[in-house]
Amino acid sequence: MAALTPISRTPVSFYVPVVAAGGAIAGMFVGTAQGSTLLGILGGALIMATAAFLLTQVIKAEKPGRWGLLVLCAVAGFAVGGLPAGIIGAAFGWFFGWFSFWLYEGRYRAYLAPYLTPGQVLWHFSFRVICGAILVFLITPIIVVMPLSFNAQDFFTFTPEMLRFDPAGYSLKHYEDFFTNSDWQGALANSVKIAPAATLLSVSFGTLAAIGLSQPHVPFRRAIMAILISPMIVPLIISAAGMYFFYSRIGLQGTYVGVVLAHAALGIPFVIITVTATLVGFDNSLTRAAANMGANPVTTFFRVQMPLILPGVISGGLFAFITSFDEVVVVLFVGSAGQKTLPWQMFTGLREQISPTILAVATILVIISIALLTVVEMLRRRSERLRGMSPG
Amino acid sequence: MKLTKTLLATTALTVAAGMVSADGHMASEMTIVSWGGAYSNSQQQAYHNPYMEKTGVNIINDESSAEAVAKLRAMNEAGNVTWDVVDVVAADAIRLCDEGLAMEIDPDEHLAPAPDGTSAEDDFGDLIVSDCFIPQIVYSTTVGYRTDMVGDTAPTSICALFDTDAYPGKRALEKRPINNMEWALLCDGVAKEEVYDVLETDEGQQQALDKLATIKDDVIWWSAGADTPQLLADGEIVMGSTYNGRLFSVIEEQNQPVGMLWDAQVFDLDGWIIPAGLSDERKARALDYIYFATDTQRLADQSKYISYGPARASSAPLVGQHAELGIDMAPHMPTDPNNAKNTFLYNYEFWADYRDDIDAKFQAWLAQ
Numbered sequence: 073m074a075a076l077t078p079i080s081r082t083p084v085s086f087y088v089p090v091v092a093a094g095g096a097i098a099g100m101f102v103g104t105a106q107g108s109t110l111l112g113i114l115g116g117a118l119i120m121a122t123a124a125f126l127l128t129q130v131i132k133a134e135k136p137g138r139w140g141l142l143v144l145c146a147v148a149g150f151a152v153g154g155l156p157a158g159i160i161g162a163a164f165g166w167f168f169g170w171f172s173f174w175l176y177e178g179r180y181r182a183y184l185a186p187y188l189t190p191g192q193v194l195w196h197f198s199f200r201v202i203c204g205a206i207l208v209f210l211i212t213p214i215i216v217v218m219p220l221s222f223n224a225q226d227f228f229t230f231t232p233e234m235l236r237f238d239p240a241g242y243s244l245k246h247y248e249d250f251f252t253n254s255d256w257q258g259a260l261a262n263s264v265k266i267a268p269a270a271t272l273l274s275v276s277f278g279t280l281a282a283i284g285l286s287q288p289h290v291p292f293r294r295a296i297m298a299i300l301i302s303p304m305i306v307p308l309i310i311s312a313a314g315m316y317f318f319y320s321r322i323g324l325q326g327t328y329v330g331v332v333l334a335h336a337a338l339g340i341p342f343v344i345i346t347v348t349a350t351l352v353g354f355d356n357s358l359t360r361a362a363a364n365m366g367a368n369p370v371t372t373f374f375r376v377q378m379p380l381i382l383p384g385v386i387s388g389g390l391f392a393f394i395t396s397f398d399e400v401v402v403v404l405f406v407g408s409a410g411q412k413t414l415p416w417q418m419f420t421g422l423r424e425q426i427s428p429t430i431l432a433v434a435t436i437l438v439i440i441s442i443a444l445l446t447v448v449e450m451l452r453r454r455s456e457r458l459r460g461m462s463p464g
Numbered sequence: 465m466k467l468t469k470t471l472l473a474t475t476a477l478t479v480a481a482g483m484v485s486a487d488g489h490m491a492s493e494m495t496i497v498s499w500g501g502a503y504s505n506s507q508q509q510a511y512h513n514p515y516m517e518k519t520g521v522n523i524i525n526d527e528s529s530a531e532a533v534a535k536l537r538a539m540n541e542a543g544n545v546t547w548d549v550v551d552v553v554a555a556d557a558i559r560l561c562d563e564g565l566a567m568e569i570d571p572d573e574h575l576a577p578a579p580d581g582t583s584a585e586d587d588f589g590d591l592i593v594s595d596c597f598i599p600q601i602v603y604s605t606t607v608g609y610r611t612d613m614v615g616d617t618a619p620t621s622i623c624a625l626f627d628t629d630a631y632p633g634k635r636a637l638e639k640r641p642i643n644n645m646e647w648a649l650l651c652d653g654v655a656k657e658e659v660y661d662v663l664e665t666d667e668g669q670q671q672a673l674d675k676l677a678t679i680k681d682d683v684i685w686w687s688a689g690a691d692t693p694q695l696l697a698d699g700e701i702v703m704g705s706t707y708n709g710r711l712f713s714v715i716e717e718q719n720q721p722v723g724m725l726w727d728a729q730v731f732d733l734d735g736w737i738i739p740a741g742l743s744d745e746r747k748a749r750a751l752d753y754i755y756f757a758t759d760t761q762r763l764a765d766q767s768k769y770i771s772y773g774p775a776r777a778s779s780a781p782l783v784g785q786h787a788e789l790g791i792d793m794a795p796h797m798p799t800d801p802n803n804a805k806n807t808f809l810y811n812y813e814f815w816a817d818y819r820d821d822i823d824a825k826f827q828a829w830l831a832q
Binding site: 255321420421423 | 501502503526541544688689698720
């Protein structure tokens with residue numbers, strides 16, 4: 073991207089306080105970890121303000137100055153808390169070296185339109201910082217789980233060995249436990265049996281329902297739609313209790329069929345919604361054209377309609393699969409111990425025995441979910457590209 | 465389209481396969497409900513595996529003991545009891561028995577006599593606290609502490625819980641009045657014999673809550689047995705109450721810097737019930753399992769895997785060594801004379817009468 077605005081150096085009274093504010097935030101984390109938040113804030117602000125001033129006004133040479141700060145901070149961190157603190161220190165040193173010159177040289181202004189007021193420039197960067205903070209807030213709980221799953225101990229604890237990056241603090245034993253323990257393997261087998269079956273049922277019924285309900289001549293369309301979507305809106309515990317008593321009477325409680333049907337009922341709304349959405353853009357004259365050329369309704373559906381609504385069907389199916397795969401409340405009611413699924417096993421595991429095996433499973437599931445979503449997204453893009461809908 | 469046809473065919477096959485495997489209860493299966501974790505594992509090793517080997521019955525483990533009362537009520541209402549044998553604490557057994565949800569047991573008819581011929585009723589003695597309850601283990605709720613956070617003088621008395629000057633830091637207590645109220649009164653100068661008399665009165669209950677209020681800001685309330693060990697391992701708390709078997713596991717099996725108190729440990733019982741309303745065939749199997757799993761040798765075997773005391777008097781001399789660590793288990797039993805110098809027996813009758821009332825007060829106090 074080419075620069076939009078000519079840049080000029082900023083006065084000391086601007087960039088030194090800003091760097092100091094950044095230093096105060098960084099110092100707050102370091103200080104809290106070391107026991108004194110206030111001292112951390114003051115120290116961080118003071119050190120970074122001095123560093124910024126020295127770098128820009130005394131040393132002036134950017135490259136050696138920034139490297140110097142990086143090394144200095146890394147050494148200071150290492151002296152305080154060993155290797156991990158050294159790495160954090162190096163990251164801080166790199167950031168503040170860059171930050172000081174970025175502000176001092178006025179580089180932050182280069183790629184913004186020249187007519188922006190200072191307030192708009194400030195908002196431009198605040199907005200990005202806020203978005204970044206939200207992302208961190210959402211993703212940290214998932215990230216934290218991953219290193220903990222390699223814990224050599226049987227607790228959800230970052231041990232001193234782990235924090236020192238000592239290999240003795242890490243182990244694969246929780247993964248080994250997952251792959252060798254019959255409880256976990258049984259639960260995995262159940263999940264793998266139940267989720268695809270429930271997904272297939274949801275996709276078949278949900279797609280049919282969506283197509284039927286998109287016909288204008290169906291009476292009570294809205295009422296039927298509302299009923300079919302209700303499992304998504306009614307609190308899960310209520311559906312679960314209702315299913316429990318109903319299935320008990322008809323002999324489905326505690327059977328695979330019962331759990332599959334219950335999960336299919338939960339998955340159908342997702343399929344209906346996504347397929348209905350794709351049907352909005354579907355041109356009904358295509359089916360009439362097919363009929364005109366002698367195709368019967370079934371052929372028309374599979375050869376004309378289905379390929380066009382397939383993206384909606386697939387994403388609905390994906391939601392249905394994840395609903396079944398992640399579901400714990402309904403299976404606790406409708407299933408019995410013979411149908412124990414992975415979430416059920418994790419749930420009892422968390423309550424009775426806090427074991428990092430749960431974290432190992434969680435890590436594996438996160439990786440599977442990411443892989444699944446990536447594959448679907450890539451397929452979607454490929455089909456769009458093949459149909460010439462997007463240049464990418 | 466070929467793909468779609470395949471999908472449809474697979475759906476049909478999956479549904480059909482599901483129908484075939486929808487067997488309900490075959491004669492060779494039984495569902496045993498317990499607490500999960502190390503406790504279920506000890507039962508698996510000591511009872512389930514030998515029983516399966518002997519009879520060929522397939523045992524399915526359900527880890528739902530924590531909500532056993534609610535689930536049994538629901539099953540009873542739905543007319544579909546799917547559990548064969550259920551592991552519950554004595555207080556739950558009493559409730560289930562009162563509600564007619566558990567089957568009454570005649571110890572001398574349904575349980576094995578001791579090897580020396582003593583009848584089961586005498587062998588279990590006072591521990592048969594309900595007509596439906598088959599005692600299995602004696603466990604205790606006691607206090608563990610971080611050895612590296614208590615300074616030079618490790619606590620020796622339960623009142624260390626309330627001594628935030630000598631032992632600053634957070635404490636973990638169970639989120640219910642039972643045990644906490646008793647300990648609060650003991651440490652507020654009430655004599656052990658009078659605790660339940662005092663607790664019967666409104667003033668006494670208030671006295672206990674007032675004592676707890678002195679440490680309320682320092683308390684983390686737990687509800688699952690695994691919480692306190694986790695908090696101790698984290699160094700999040702300086703001390704906390706939990707079951708003695710959990711502390712044994714933290715100290716001996718996980719080698720954490722944790723010590724434990726036996727002072728004023730509160731004894732409680734855990735055991736089996738058989739749900740009411742089983743078919744004759746399933747009832748016979750459940751009784752056969754119970755007869756096998758509660759004999760003198762099996763109960764002693766369980767203590768190889770977990771540090772809970774067997775409920776039979778005749779099992780005590782047979783308590784051996786830990787199956788993996790090879791250490792003697794007897795000194796880790798709550799019932800060991802060295803540990804049981806100052807104990808407290810959970811008063812079932814008192815809590816049966818006062819539980820709802822005191823629970824409500826306790827929850828209101830927590831919310832203040």
